[in-house]
Amino acid sequence: MKIDAPEMLARSNRVLRTLRAGHRALLRATGERQMLQSMCEALLEERRYAVVWIGYAERDDARSIRPVAHAGDAEHLVARLALSWDAARPSVSGEAIRTGAPSFGRRLSSDPLLARWRDDPAHRGFGAVSALPLRVGAEVIGCLTLVAYDADAFDPTEVALLEELADDIGYGIAHVRMQARHAEAERTIERMAFRDPLTDLPNRASMRLALAKARERSRPFAVLSIHVAHFDEISDALGRDMGDRLLVEVARRIGPLAGAADDALARVGDDELVLLLTDVDAEPACDVARRIVEALFGPMDFAGTKIDARSAIGIALYPGHGEDPEELMRRAKVAMHRGSTRGGYALYSGLHDDERRRQLALIGDLRRAIDADELLLYCQPKADVATRRLCGAEALMRWRHPRQGMVSPTLFVGLAEHAGLITPLTHWVLEAAFRERHRWHRAGLEQPLAVNVSARDLHDPHLVERVRGLMATWGTQPGWIEFELTESSLMEEPESVIGTLVRLRDLGIELMVDDYGTGYSSLRYLQQMPVSGIKIDQSFVRRMLSDADSAAIVRSTIELCHALELRATAEGVENESTWRALAELGCDAVQGFYVGRPLPVGEFEAWASASRWGGAENAGKARP
Numbered sequence: 001m002k003i004d005a006p007e008m009l010a011r012s013n014r015v016l017r018t019l020r021a022g023h024r025a026l027l028r029a030t031g032e033r034q035m036l037q038s039m040c041e042a043l044l045e046e047r048r049y050a051v052v053w054i055g056y057a058e059r060d061d062a063r064s065i066r067p068v069a070h071a072g073d074a075e076h077l078v079a080r081l082a083l084s085w086d087a088a089r090p091s092v093s094g095e096a097i098r099t100g101a102p103s104f105g106r107r108l109s110s111d112p113l114l115a116r117w118r119d120d121p122a123h124r125g126f127g128a129v130s131a132l133p134l135r136v137g138a139e140v141i142g143c144l145t146l147v148a149y150d151a152d153a154f155d156p157t158e159v160a161l162l163e164e165l166a167d168d169i170g171y172g173i174a175h176v177r178m179q180a181r182h183a184e185a186e187r188t189i190e191r192m193a194f195r196d197p198l199t200d201l202p203n204r205a206s207m208r209l210a211l212a213k214a215r216e217r218s219r220p221f222a223v224l225s226i227h228v229a230h231f232d233e234i235s236d237a238l239g240r241d242m243g244d245r246l247l248v249e250v251a252r253r254i255g256p257l258a259g260a261a262d263d264a265l266a267r268v269g270d271d272e273l274v275l276l277l278t279d280v281d282a283e284p285a286c287d288v289a290r291r292i293v294e295a296l297f298g299p300m301d302f303a304g305t306k307i308d309a310r311s312a313i314g315i316a317l318y319p320g321h322g323e324d325p326e327e328l329m330r331r332a333k334v335a336m337h338r339g340s341t342r343g344g345y346a347l348y349s350g351l352h353d354d355e356r357r358r359q360l361a362l363i364g365d366l367r368r369a370i371d372a373d374e375l376l377l378y379c380q381p382k383a384d385v386a387t388r389r390l391c392g393a394e395a396l397m398r399w400r401h402p403r404q405g406m407v408s409p410t411l412f413v414g415l416a417e418h419a420g421l422i423t424p425l426t427h428w429v430l431e432a433a434f435r436e437r438h439r440w441h442r443a444g445l446e447q448p449l450a451v452n453v454s455a456r457d458l459h460d461p462h463l464v465e466r467v468r469g470l471m472a473t474w475g476t477q478p479g480w481i482e483f484e485l486t487e488s489s490l491m492e493e494p495e496s497v498i499g500t501l502v503r504l505r506d507l508g509i510e511l512m513v514d515d516y517g518t519g520y521s522s523l524r525y526l527q528q529m530p531v532s533g534i535k536i537d538q539s540f541v542r543r544m545l546s547d548a549d550s551a552a553i554v555r556s557t558i559e560l561c562h563a564l565e566l567r568a569t570a571e572g573v574e575n576e577s578t579w580r581a582l583a584e585l586g587c588d589a590v591q592g593f594y595v596g597r598p599l600p601v602g603e604f605e606a607w608a609s610a611s612r613w614g615g616a617e618n619a620g621k622a623r624p
């Protein structure tokens, strides 16, 4: 049959209208099913098609095509089709899925692909069928099938437009699925903000809130710090899982003594629980402590292993021993140490606040440490996942205390931040890092070096000028130095921080969000920051193979990063299997003991040129 020009025009107008209706359906979509359904209905609006349906290719043995949405004279029909995308059971829809190209059945009376249609009296009025593959990424996940009354339907113009529409549907599915995953991950992050993910007990943040709430009632209460003995040995010998199960069991035994409130017992550290007892003073608090010690006495049975989980308990009382939630927890812990030497429990006594004295002494020492040359710079490599090559390093501070030996930065950086000492420390690190990066350049090692910058530094009015000065002094090129900023530091007065960040970026300092996932901010919000990458916190990465929540967070953080055109780096990668899982998720870079431990900065170059990650072409080569 010859088709004249006006008829052609009318046809393509109809198809265009269909396309527009389809786009409207996509834009309004809230869920996957609903989107597909309204898509089918939109396609039917023009009354050109008799049946429109969407089927997903199942990966089952029969390779069945599962109808997920349909419209038109389809109810009984689609359900009865029982199609497959197996080559042995040909069908128009199956062929589209198998080949990834549009497929057609034009002559109902003779086309073998239409055999099963022909036998059904219900479809005698149908003229032609076409199926278009639906893709999510590179994978064909199903097909869109249209049945027309007109035997001449599906000319090239129409098919081109339908293909476009099928692409849009595929994109729509991917988008809706990604949104669902992100919503799920954000819910998980929110939940994890107040839960210990391993035991599902409330966490420290939750206890802090509970204590603040208790304080508002202006009645006395007691804070019990409960230390579970042998947690480390058990975790080392039998695995972290066993250690966590031990804590769950301890919590279960304490439960009946803990009172009604479900936020009264929290896990605040690896081996430390805190119990809040409201409306009590010293005597009943000690009474509960004694009963807990008794309840935990006697071994626990773990898969045939008898574990002795006796505990030590310290008690701090509000308001006598402090007002601030953190202070109360800390003092209860100080008392707990005394309890452990007494084989049970102890009440806090101000005279024993040696912890506080130790901290004060350490702050005094830290003030002198910079001038006394006690600070050292270490470097930890980062590797590019795609190339398996070194792609940068993080500068980490170390403090060699003259009497106490190496002091962990997790301890002294926190102390310095509290004591207002972080600015001189950061100055020291910046000096050291710029100098080092210049040496690398002379040695032909062209890798970015990342410096950790604290929240307080971002509010230091001299920071940008200092960086500008260092760049001039050391001839630093854009991209040589990066800053790692924690999520929480970016969220503190973000308006004023953004100005500083923009000026740093304009100087050529790349900015990374550190410890992502622990600050409970939304990546969408971070999008407004001039950052070029995200470092996923090690707590999620290290658990991703054993804990589904962590895996979901890692996966969707990487996805969202890429959607925002940010680079995703995973921290705390300790083994090949984690590396592989991250590679599969498309993570860009990795840092962790698997690639290399932090090294004294002087040893880094040698490591880089000798290691399988660095190798001769990246490192150690003198410049001609």
Ligand code: C2E
Pocket: 380, 395, 396, 397, 398, 408, 409, 410, 413, 426, 429, 452, 453, 454, 484, 514, 515, 538, 571, 572, 573, 574, 591, 592, 593, 594, 598
């Ligand atoms: P961070 O910035 O998250 O640094 C990563 C920490 O994880 C480092 O601990 C590193 O040694 C450790 N780590 C790296 N890979 C692995 C792994 O595979 N497994 C395990 N278990 N740990 C791994 P480090 O050096 O003790 O530093 C602790 C924190 O102290 C840093 O955490 C950072 O927040 C702070 N810090 C260190 N140096 C500086 C500094 O120069 N300035 C500031 N402001 N903070 C610093």
Ligand code: CA
Pocket: 394, 452, 484, 514
């Ligand atoms: Ca860092």
Ligand code: CA
Pocket: 514, 515, 535, 537, 538, 571
């Ligand atoms: Ca980190």
